[in-house]
Amino acid sequence: MDKWKLLLAGLAIAGLTLAACQPSTEEPAAEEVAEEEAAEEEIVAADPNRPLTFFAVQHAECSWDSFWCTVQAGINQGAIDNGVEVTILAPDEFDLDKTASLIEQAVAAQPDGIMLTVTDPVLFSDPINAALAAGIPVIAYNAGSGPLEDGIDYLTYLGQDEYQGGFLGGLRLAAGGGTQGVCINQQVGHAGLDKRCNGFVDALDESGIAAEVLAIGDDPAEAATIIGDYFAANPGTDIFMTLGPNGASPFYVFIENEGLTTDDFVHGTFDLSPEINANIESGVTMFGIDQQPFLQGYGAIQALNLLIRYGVVPALPVTPTGPGFVTADNLDVVKALAGEYR
Numbered sequence: 628m629d630k631w632k633l634l635l636a637g638l639a640i641a642g643l644t645l646a647a648c649q650p651s652t653e654e655p656a657a658e659e660v661a662e663e664e665a666a667e668e669e670i671v672a673a674d675p676n677r678p679l680t681f682f683a684v685q686h687a688e689c690s691w692d693s694f695w696c697t698v699q700a701g702i703n704q705g706a707i708d709n710g711v712e713v714t715i716l717a718p719d720e721f722d723l724d725k726t727a728s729l730i731e732q733a734v735a736a737q738p739d740g741i742m743l744t745v746t747d748p749v750l751f752s753d754p755i756n757a758a759l760a761a762g763i764p765v766i767a768y769n770a771g772s773g774p775l776e777d778g779i780d781y782l783t784y785l786g787q788d789e790y791q792g793g794f795l796g797g798l799r800l801a802a803g804g805g806t807q808g809v810c811i812n813q814q815v816g817h818a819g820l821d822k823r824c825n826g827f828v829d830a831l832d833e834s835g836i837a838a839e840v841l842a843i844g845d846d847p848a849e850a851a852t853i854i855g856d857y858f859a860a861n862p863g864t865d866i867f868m869t870l871g872p873n874g875a876s877p878f879y880v881f882i883e884n885e886g887l888t889t890d891d892f893v894h895g896t897f898d899l900s901p902e903i904n905a906n907i908e909s910g911v912t913m914f915g916i917d918q919q920p921f922l923q924g925y926g927a928i929q930a931l932n933l934l935i936r937y938g939v940v941p942a943l944p945v946t947p948t949g950p951g952f953v954t955a956d957n958l959d960v961v962k963a964l965a966g967e968y969r
Contacts, residue, residue: 673938679711681931682733683924684743686726686770686817688717691845693872694898694920697966698769701924702742708925709932714738721814721845723747730754740764740931745771746817748779755779764934766941768927769920770819773945782934783941785926786819787918787949793823793868795950796895796916797830797838800866803893805831808838808866811854813873815842820870823897827868836866843874850877855884869896875903879911899953899965907958917961918949921968 689696699715706713716733718725723746731754733741741758745751745767756779758765764782771777771784793810800808808831810824824840831838841857843850854877858864869875875896882892889910896903897916906912926946933939953961961969 673936675936677739677936679709679739679932679935681706681711681713681740681742681928682736682738683713683715683768683927684726684729684733684741685715685717686723686744686746686814687721688715691720693900693966697920697969698924700967701921701926702928703924704921705925705928705932709928711739711928711932713928721817723750723816727751727754731757734758734761734763737761738763739935740766742766742768742927742931744769745777745779745781745784746819748772748777748818752779755781764931766927766930768923769918770817772818772822775944783930783944783946785923785930785946785948787916787947788945789819789822790826792897792916792918792950793826793828794830795826795952796823796868796897796914797827798834799913799952800827800868800893800895801831801834801836805836805866805893806863807861808836808868809857809861809864810838810840810868810870811843811850811874811878812840812870813843813845813850814870815840823870824868831866838866843877845873847873847877847880850874851880851884854878854881858885865892867892867894869894871896871898872900872903875900875906875912879906882911899961899969901966904953904958904962904965907953907955908962910955913954915953916949917951917953917969919951919969922948 683702687695689699702713716729727750730743730751734757741763755765759780766782767784769786771786773784774781810827812820812824814820828838843853869878893913895913899915899917903915907915930941
């Protein structure tokens with residue numbers, strides 16, 4: 628009896644194995660068919676010669692923020708090298724509501740792709756999602772934290788980790804001690820600049836030094852006056868962080884007006900410019916935090932081109948371009964490129 632049981636069991640297993648090897652006669656699920664068709668459409672859609680039109684929507688522009696001249700140089704060169712047309716949209720002053728409406732304007736134009744600054748992920752969420760719902764690929768550059776942290780399903784963010792830039796910069800500035808620090812923010816409400824200041828304040832707090840944020844604007848004369856008034860009320864301030872040329876330039880006017888020397892303070896800034904480079908060289912400024920703005924503009928154009936013409940999808944949610952510290956020791960590497968490619 629046991630032999631018969633073993634024989635029957637063996638036949639049953641063999642039958643199951645044979646059945647598993649036979650082609651299925653069941654119809655594939657509708658979801659599987661849709662996925663296969665979508666994949667085929669993506670392959671068919673790849674066209675290296677396809678004419679492309681992109682929109683670049685940013686919260687600032689070259690005419691009133693010199694940092695953006697380098698970003699836009701990258702955008703324009705990227706458009707030439709990749710054979711695409713690009714339209715740059717930006718407000719005539721820092722205005723996040725206006726920037727959000729410009730994203731809506733770009734979506735309405737139905738371009739092949741949109742690159743934009745995610746300066747406020749909450750405010751910009753709806754217009755960006757409208758672009759994605761319309762089938763327009765979106766890439767963030769310069770301002771953002773990546774699709775996961777921003778909570779918006781765009782493709783990738785090309786830029787630096789803003790908090791880490793502020794934190795690491797703060798640690799450098801506080802390494803020699805100090806009494807009080809201030810982060811000079813020309814665009815309060817800009818999520819990236821706010822993160823820079825948060826990192827700076829946290830770093831000084833970790834070093835046992837009090838620090839706070841001073842709001843200025845993008846008008847250099849007014850900003851220099853605000854910094855001077857702050858210093859008059861807080862004369863013990865000896866650690867200064869600025870967030871770009873629009874903060875660094877009025878800071879240099881302020882120290883000249885006050886007659887301060889490098890024995891009175893330490894200063895670090897984000898970004899590079901001929902003026903910032905000269906002050907790094909002379910020892911007034913300890914460092915400039917380089918985020919490679921040309922690469923941000925050029926890279927976003929290139930990433931959209933590779934995606935749409937060749938089906939190459941960005942590999943990571945964040946494509947870092949910084950932070951990198953430029954000091955007197957390595958300034959010669961980038962000095963000639965500042966304001967044009969760096």
